[in-house]
Amino acid sequence: HEGMYTREELKELVAYCAERGIEVIPEIDVPGHNEALAAAYPEFFCFPDHNTKVSTTGGVGLYLVCPQKPEVWKFYAAVFKELKDIFPSKIVHLGGDEAPTELWEKCPLCRQARAKASMRDEQEQMRDFFARMTSLLAKNGQTPQFWYEGNAGIYHPGETVYAWRQDQARQSIDKTKKAGLNLIMASNEYCYLDFPQIQGQYNWGWMQTTTLRKCYELDPAFGKSPQETGHIRGVHAAAWAEHLPDLNHLLYRVYPRAMAIAEAGWSPMNVRSWDNFRRKVADHRAFVLKRFNYDLERTKENEPPFRWENKK
Numbered sequence: 409h410e411g412m413y414t415r416e417e418l419k420e421l422v423a424y425c426a427e428r429g430i431e432v433i434p435e436i437d438v439p440g441h442n443e444a445l446a447a448a449y450p451e452f453f454c455f456p457d458h459n460t461k462v463s464t465t466g467g468v469g470l471y472l473v474c475p476q477k478p479e480v481w482k483f484y485a486a487v488f489k490e491l492k493d494i495f496p497s498k499i500v501h502l503g504g505d506e507a508p509t510e511l512w513e514k515c516p517l518c519r520q521a522r523a524k525a526s527m528r529d530e531q532e533q534m535r536d537f538f539a540r541m542t543s544l545l546a547k548n549g550q551t552p553q554f555w556y557e558g559n560a561g562i563y564h565p566g567e568t569v570y571a572w573r574q575d576q577a578r579q580s581i582d583k584t585k586k587a588g589l590n591l592i593m594a595s596n597e598y599c600y601l602d603f604p605q606i607q608g609q610y611n612w613g614w615m616q617t618t619t620l621r622k623c624y625e626l627d628p629a630f631g632k633s634p635q636e637t638g639h640i641r642g643v644h645a646a647a648w649a650e651h652l653p654d655l656n657h658l659l660y661r662v663y664p665r666a667m668a669i670a671e672a673g674w675s676p677m678n679v680r681s682w683d684n685f686r687r688k689v690a691d692h693r694a695f696v697l698k699r700f701n702y703d704l705e706r707t708k709e710n711e712p713p714f715r716w717e718n719k720k
């Protein structure tokens with residue numbers, strides 16, 4: 409809710425990463441998680457509310473764009489075109505997470521469309537919505553990825569989804585395999601690096617403490633055999649920024665846990681060694697602190713619960 413990147417800044421970031429072998433994949437979350445869109449273009453939504461304000465906290469909103477409004481599709485076609493100009497990646501993450509369908513259920517236009525297409529429910533409408541989004545991306549030679557939400561049937565074979573909900577990660581392995589999907593493991597109890605990493609650290613009332621050792625124990629296959637897990641493409645560490653006040657604090661949360669997730673991605677369980685990993689982390693410590701110009705004292709002052717207005 410504060411500030412933005414210019415197109416030039418993003419291009420600079422993409423180039424900086426490319427020089428270091430990193431591909432930047434943009435995410436445009438649809439059909440939900442878009443309160444800023446609801447504030448700017450209320451007419452895109454099932455029940456336009458011209459008083460919508462951009463939220464200043466994280467959370468799940470009820471607003472989903474209405475797939476029955478042609479201007480929505482015109483808008484996303486323009487967004488994807490602009491995105492392609494900035495991000496050369498052939499992948500666009502479309503989110504798709506935390507999209508409660510209550511308003512789709514009530515919307516007269518959506519109801520009519522479901523009846524006409526003989527759709528059983530809003531989940532089928534979601535599947536159709538994703539398919540239309542995918543065909544928009546295909547025009548630019550791009551393919552989508554999604555946050556997995558438990559119903560493998562709403563995605564399409566060959567697509568890639570990220571398992572992020574702790575209660576769904578293990579079962580997602582079988583379900584996505586059956587549905588012909590690729591899977592990236594990002595189960596939050598191991599992979600969410602904005603969560604506190606030391607017992608007693610402030611957790612905003614809901615984040616669970618995810619220690620370095622817990623991260624290191626991530627088995628992306630959850631004990632399943634190579635035959636059952638051949639569709640797992642890798643691991644993913646998320647660092648959601650709504651509770652991270654500045655870059656210094658971001659680094660404080662991300663390291664050294666990012667190293668543990670990286671090793672979980674590279675190394676089968678039978679060659680992992682916690683003691684050996686700790687030794688390597690110690691070797692990297694000085695490098696990380698120096699490389700990022702990291703200021704531990706400043707981080708302590710900024711220990712949550714900070715207030716946004718104090719961060720400058």
Ligand SMILES: [Zn+2]
Binds near residue numbers: 512
């Ligand atoms: Zn609608």
